[in-house]
Amino acid sequence: MVIVGLIASVLGIALGLVIDWFPAQGSEQAKKIDTFWDVLIICSVPVFVLVTGVVLYSARYFRMRPGEENLDGPPIHGNTRLEVVWTAIPAIMLMALCTYAYLVLHDIEKAPAAGNERQIQVNGQQFTWTFDYNEGGKKFSSAQLYVPEGESVKFNVKTRDVLHDFWVPAWRMKIDAVPGITTNYRVTPIKLGTYPVVCAELCGLGHAFMRQTAHVLPKAQYAAWVKKMSAPAAGGAAAGGAGGAAPAVDAKALFQQGETQTGATACGGCHKLADAGTAGGVGPELDQVLKGKDAAFIKESILNPNAEIAAGFDKGIMPDTYSKLLTGPEVDALVKYLEEVAAK
């Protein structure tokens, strides 16, 4: 039986290690946490095998046979030595695990040894994230998260309304965005690519759709992106913007990402629109409700969303702040875009 147990444990551990549990291992932190997980699997499987093994063994060999209906087992009341053993061994194992956990925790939270660490402010709001950058004194924000590969980043997480939770599964780290305080964690991304950003704390209707993208770029490409973002033209669209020189508004991008300067939430966070590829399920599906509607209706719906509500939806869910957060040209561009899409 002991041998069967050992074999089962080895197989169980092998299985536990073979299963591809985690998403991409995208950060230094992820490496340590994944190793920690392997250790946990190695410790856990034998415990489970032991308990299940004894249960199965007893069920098989100590099962009542015909003719034993009136038989009782031997009256064993206890065994002090055994009881000490199974108190002490788990206690020692657990304390060892706690110590290891503490070391890992210390590792994944410590500041980089040298150099200035990049700080990015993460703002949660129903139901989108925006990211505020401060690159060498140049400030700008973005609805998509961009970070360079191989450098430690510290995220300072805030919220504009209720609790959210900033989580990039590929980086393994997460923390709540809490009203009234700023929370933080740091990661060192080590893998190029794009990864989902997920809200992990229930934040209301659109919680499930509060997903965005993190881009990990090579350093040079990141620098180029920063340059583009901090150039006055790119960010200037929203500012004042009445002059004829204002660049054309990319309505589709606006729909998908929102207006990051003023914090206007992305329409696509809540509305489904096939053309923009958004899946939000909080508000009405625009492909359907906008069929046959005119520009005036669409404009009114953006600026004054509570005036007329699609059947099955409630007042007060769509923000009524777009009239303040979007410029005239932006609204017009959106209306034009939606009108075109609806007519298709």
Next chain:
Amino acid sequence: MFVLPFAFLIGLGCFDYWFYWAAGKPTRAEDHSSHGATSWKSYFHPNTDHKVIGIQYTVHSFFFLFVGGLMAMLMRAELAQPGRQFVDANTFNGLFSVHASILIFLFIIPVFAGLANFVLPLMIGAPDMAFPRLNALSFWLLPCAGVLMLASFFAPGGSFASGWTAYAPLSTTAPLGQMFFTIAVQFAGASSIATALNFLVTIITMRAPGMSFFRMPLLAWANFSTSLLVVIATPFIAASQFFVLLDYALGFHFFDADKGGDVLMYQHVFWFYSHPAVYIMMLPGFGIVSEVLAVKARKPIFGYRMMAFSLLAIVVLGFTVWAHHMFVSGMQSWIRIPMMVTTAIIAVPTGIKIFSWLATLWRGVIRLDTPMLFALGFLTMFTCGGISGVMLAMIPLDIHVSDTYFIVAHIHYVLFGGSLFTIFAGVYYWFPKMTGRMYDEKLGKLHFWTTFVFFNATFAPMHIIGVNGMPRRVADYADQFATWNLVISLASFCLGLSSLIFAYNMVASWRGGARAVANPWRALTLEWQVSSPPPVFNFDQVPTVVGGPYEYGVPGAVHGIFGPAAPAEAKATPAGTHAQPPTE
């Protein structure tokens, strides 16, 4: 919302004696006019007989199990595919909130109180609970809570949708439905506190002569420990919900950060109840399993004293671990370390219990009937839940899997594979005593195996998608999780169907099952020494306890004898000794 339930309770007569007292009428302590059931109709009136109340509690709770289960089916239907199919986001959030709240506050906690209500006074040789009228009131508070929670679906803006945790400030700014939760919890909480006080007083003052604390069956110990937890912890959730009520209705700023409120305070107060609450939902199950294992393995419980002490250790430690639910909440980071250590330590007494149960099985003469199968299923499944619990205690891992489907898997391994399995074990085990009928063994076993298989098929894959990055409480998810979610949904429908076997077995056996003898399991504890179902006042003669409750295999061992004058009477002869044929 407050007034209606009270009107209902007064209408039922739950407060009659309070009015008698206030009006100066005599209140007769020996008034038994509302004691005992005369027909099935008696079960729909306030009754002071603990056996009637126990059955009321149990049946009422199972009704809510099915309601809550139905909501789970709806959720799984929606989650079978990514995207939106059956319900909108608001309804979905309402569904998981009401599902969890109903199953916690109207199923697990009260069903344990119900089973204990029936068997505990019998087990310790008492004629009833200490406060029969309070007992009736505790029960009738529950339908108020249940109806409120279900009625929330009709509130403008939908039912409460901020989870059973009702975190502020989402809850304080939610539509009206949230108040149905806030207020329902007060009723459910008042009910559990009153019952817990009742248990405490009953256990302390009404034990039969000779029943010292260390001769009590472990079920009594388990309910003693649970009641301590309830009495100390429940006021905290009441408080947390009153804060929400004040914020919501009167514009207090407890949790409004802009006005000096503190959002994390809500979580601390909430978990200071809700962590002990998970032991409230587990310890009575430990008691049930101890009874079933000893009787079905025909052996004394291994390490009885350690079993009792480990319960008390869990009670004390249970109050020192609450912030392990808050590792990613943004609280002061140093608090995490002591909370991790205490959480790990609490696994030690729990481990002691598991190992003692295993040792109890060892070399027994094991009867693998339905209650035993559920008890063994509990041992293995609860171990899984315990292991994932220890993993979650480890901060670096919890940072990744907190608020994911890994948590959902863990919750269900402890609540379904743990608590619910012990509840099934207990219901099958005491079914003959409660109803006077035998259940159908074949259907019982079928129920066990279908439940066991589909339970694992439903919840084991949730570990994988959780670690892989699927957050919990979402109506929609990334396409990469689609395959597993479909598997889970299909398995969960089978799991739902398997509960129909149980429902059928219970209803059919209650109506037409074979008559049960007094002691079909040859058990030693006192409840089995009286007829099935027991006489109206439990014991015609006061029992005297002369030995431990689990002396199986000890030749001539006796737990209790009836009437000191006539120890040799036929009825008093205990079952369970080697030579003796089964009673009757």
